[in-house]
Amino acid sequence: xxxxxxxxxxxxxxxxxxxxxxxxxxxxxxxxxxxxxxxxxxxxxxxxxxxxxxxxxxxxxxxxxxxxxxxxxxxxxxxxxxxxxxxxxxxxxxxxxxxxxxxxxxxxxxxxx
Amino acid sequence: xxxxxxxxxxxxxxxxxxxxxxxxxxxxxxxxxxxxxxxxxxxxxxxxxxxxxxxxxxxxxxxxxxxxxxxxxxxxxxxxxxxxxxxxxxxxxxxxxxxxxxxxxxxxxxxxxx
Numbered sequence: 001x002x003x004x005x006x007x008x009x010x011x012x013x014x015x016x017x018x019x020x021x022x023x024x025x026x027x028x029x030x031x032x033x034x035x036x037x038x039x040x041x042x043x044x045x046x047x048x049x050x051x052x053x054x055x056x057x058x059x060x061x062x063x064x065x066x067x068x069x070x071x072x073x074x075x076x077x078x079x080x081x082x083x084x085x086x087x088x089x090x091x092x093x094x095x096x097x098x099x100x101x102x103x104x105x106x107x108x109x110x111x112x113x
Numbered sequence: 114x115x116x117x118x119x120x121x122x123x124x125x126x127x128x129x130x131x132x133x134x135x136x137x138x139x140x141x142x143x144x145x146x147x148x149x150x151x152x153x154x155x156x157x158x159x160x161x162x163x164x165x166x167x168x169x170x171x172x173x174x175x176x177x178x179x180x181x182x183x184x185x186x187x188x189x190x191x192x193x194x195x196x197x198x199x200x201x202x203x204x205x206x207x208x209x210x211x212x213x214x215x216x217x218x219x220x221x222x223x224x225x226x227x
Binding site: 004006036041042043044045046089091099100101102103104105106 | 117146148153154155156157158161169171203205215216217218219220221
């Protein structure tokens with residue numbers, strides 16, 4: 001049972017435009033969400049996180065939005081750059097110490113120059 | 114500061130064999146977690162160790178086991194390998210227990226079972 005879903009396996013965006021990556025979850029107990037970026041032949045690297053007490057968190061070009069009622073979060077990248085081309089994973093947890101991270105299947109973002 | 118080191122990087126094993134993968138966390142990190150990445154399945158959680166104790170376990174068969182040593186280094190063992198075990202195995206370390214601290218991933222071990 002996939003509790004965290006990224007329904008778009010791939011996304012292609014023009015350089016300079018906005019990239020929007022989506023993630024849905026089914027477990028209402030999740031209250032802490034993270035995005036990781038993964039380049040080929042490298043491990044995932046942490047990008048940004050959000051707690052359920054917020055609906056938005058911003059870090060430079062990256063903004064994560066959380067819609068708790070819809071059990072949906074999205075990652076916005078503005079403006080998109082070719083170096084952003086990677087696989088993006090969203091992850092969720094219950095936030096309590098000791099809970100595991102549940103990852104989605106990933107979305108491959110390609111930013112065209 | 115050295116990152117998370119996983120050895121070996123690549124491994125080819127025959128069905129039925131067993132394999133041991135190693136993970137050296139960032140110095141000072143006490144939590145190590147393991148994930149299996151396969152196409153279409155994303156990162157599937159295997160287990161997490163904190164201070165030598167298994168804190169969490171994913172939905173994998175008993176053929177998958179692990180341990181953590183007093184220096185926080187961790188090993189993962191898979192016995193009686195199956196073709197479906199072919200995957201990228203990722204290890205992540207963090208200062209404290211997940212998920213409230215950032216996890217740093219290693220480059221992974223690519224296991225191919227033939």
